[in-house]
Amino acid sequence: MESIIRKKIDEVLKEIVNDVAIIGDLSYEVDVPKDYKNGDFTTNVAMKLASLLKKPPRQIAESIKGHLVDAIFEKVEVAGPGFINFFVSKSFFHNFLLSILEDKTVLTSDMGAGKKVQVEFVSANPTGPLHIGHGRGAAYGDSLARVFEACGFDVQREYYINDAGNQMNNLALSIYSRYLELHGINDEFPMDGYKGEYIIDIAKDIKNEYQDSLLKMPKEEAVNICFKIGVEEITNTIKKDLEDFGVTFDKWFSEKSLYLSGEVEQTLQELQERGETYEQDGALWFNSTKYGDDKDRVLRRSNGELTYFASDIAYHRNKIKRGFDNLINVWGADHHGYVKRLKSSISALGYNEEMLEIKLVQMVSLIEGGEKISMSTRAGTFVELSWLTKKVGSDAARYFYIMRDINSQFEFDIDLAKSKTSDNPVYYIQYAHARVCSILRNAEEKNIKFEVGKYLNKLDSEQDIALIKKLYEFKSVLETAGRTREPHRIPYYLQDLAALYHNYYKNNQILIEDDIETTSARVTLSLGVKEVIKFALSLIGVGAPDKM
Incomplete structure (x- = not known):
C-alpha cells in the first residue's frame, strides 16, 4: 500500500509542482500512524516541499489533497503542521483479500526484472559431514535464493567443492x-x-x-x-x-576442474597482462594494496605451488563469464579478512567489484538441557547437521536458523525447537495454518454452509481490517527482504501475522450455523491468512501442515 500511495503522490506532484525536476531528489516518508484514528497511512511530503516551494506546508498539503481523488481512499485529511493522512476504503482491502485467493502472484514481485543472480553458499570442504555451523549458512543461502525468486530474479544456487589443496x-x-x-x-x-x-x-x-x-x-x-x-x-x-534439510543446488562446481581446464593459469596470465601482479623473492604477487587491501597477496609461492587465492580468483572470473548480474557468496564469519582481497581481484579483472556481495554468517551454538555443546571438525567432536535435522525436524531447524539476523551470533535452543507450545515460534505459526484447515474440516463435518469470496462487506470491524492490512503488508516485507538480503524479516512478519490471527480466532466466531453471510466473510479471511502463511513459510523452506 505504501508503494501505491507513494506512486500516486508522485503523480500528483508532477501535476502541481512547476519544477518537476525537484521530484527526483525529494525524500519523503509514507508511514503507518501510531494512532489508527489518524488514518491508515500518513506522509510528510508537504513539509519536505515547503522550503523548496517557499510555501506553508499546510497550503501545499491542501493542494495535494485536492488532487488525490481516488476510489481506494475513503478520505484524505490534512493534519497538524502539514501531514497528509490517508484513510483507505474497506472495499479496497476486500478486493485485495479476494485477489489472494484468485491469483497467488499478487504475493510476489517483479522487482528483480529477470536479472541473473547467483547465490553460492555452504561450499564446505568435502573433508567431513556438515556440522550445525554449516546449517545456518545453508538455511540463509537457500532462503535468500527463494526470496529472490519470489521477487522476480533469475536465480542459480551453486555449491563450490573445494576438492584441491x-x-x-x-x-x-x-x-x-x-x-x-x-x-x-x-x-x-x-x-x-x-x-x-x-x-x-x-x-x-x-x-x-x-x-x-x-x-x-x-x-x-x-x-x-x-x-x-x-x-x-x-x-x-x-x-x-x-x-x-530442504536444500538443493542447481550446480556443484569442482575447484579441481579449474586446474584441469587451465583456467587458473589463464586467470593469472590475464592479471599479469593487466599489470596487476609482480614477482618478488621467486613468488608471484597480486597487487591488492592498490585496491585498498592491507597487504599484497601471494598467488604462486616460490616453490611453484599455487595458493587458494589463485583458484578463488579464477572461480569468480568463471562466474562472471557465465553472465550473472550479481554474485552473492555466503561465508562463515571467520572469512571476514578474505573479503577485501577477493573484491580487489574483481576490480583488477576489469569488473565492478560491487557486483560481488559477500554475506558473513556468524557462529551458531547448540544448547541442549541448558548446556552448550562444543565442536571441532578435526577432533571429530562436532555435531552433525543430519543429527539436528532428525532431532528437531527440518521445519524447526530451518526456521530457527533463519529467524535471527546472520550478523548476530545465535544460540540454537534444541529443547525449545522440539516443544509443541506457543513459546516455539515455528509451532505457533504452523498452528495458525493448521487452525484454518481445522475450521474447514469442522464446517464439512457439521454441514455449515459458506460461500468463499461473498459477503465481504461483513468484514468491517477494526480487527477484520487490521488482519487484511497485515496480509497486504506481506509484499512490502518480501521486497524489503530481497533488497536488504535479510530473509529473517519473513519470520518476523509471520510471528506478527500468526499472533493477529490467533487473537482474531479467539474473539470472533468463524463458523455460525444460522449466519451464512458472516461465516462466508470470516472463512474467506481465514483462507487468505492460510495462503499467505503457507507461501511465506515456503520462502524459508518450512512446511505448512494441515494438522498439528
Missing part, C-alpha cells in the same frame, strides 16, 4: 592411515589429519572393495584412491544431508 591431501592421508590400521599396520597419523568416525567408515569401505591391494601399491597411488573415494563419499553425504 592441502586440506584434501590431509583427508586422503587420514583415510589411508585408517586403512593401514584396519590391516594391523601402525602408521603415523597426519598431524593435521581428520579424526572423525566417518574417516574409519570410509577406510572400511575401501578395505571391503580393495581388500589388501592398496598395500601392494606405491603409496602415492594408494593415497589417490583414498582421495577419490573419500571425496565422493563425503560429497554424497553432504548432498543427502542438505536434501533432508
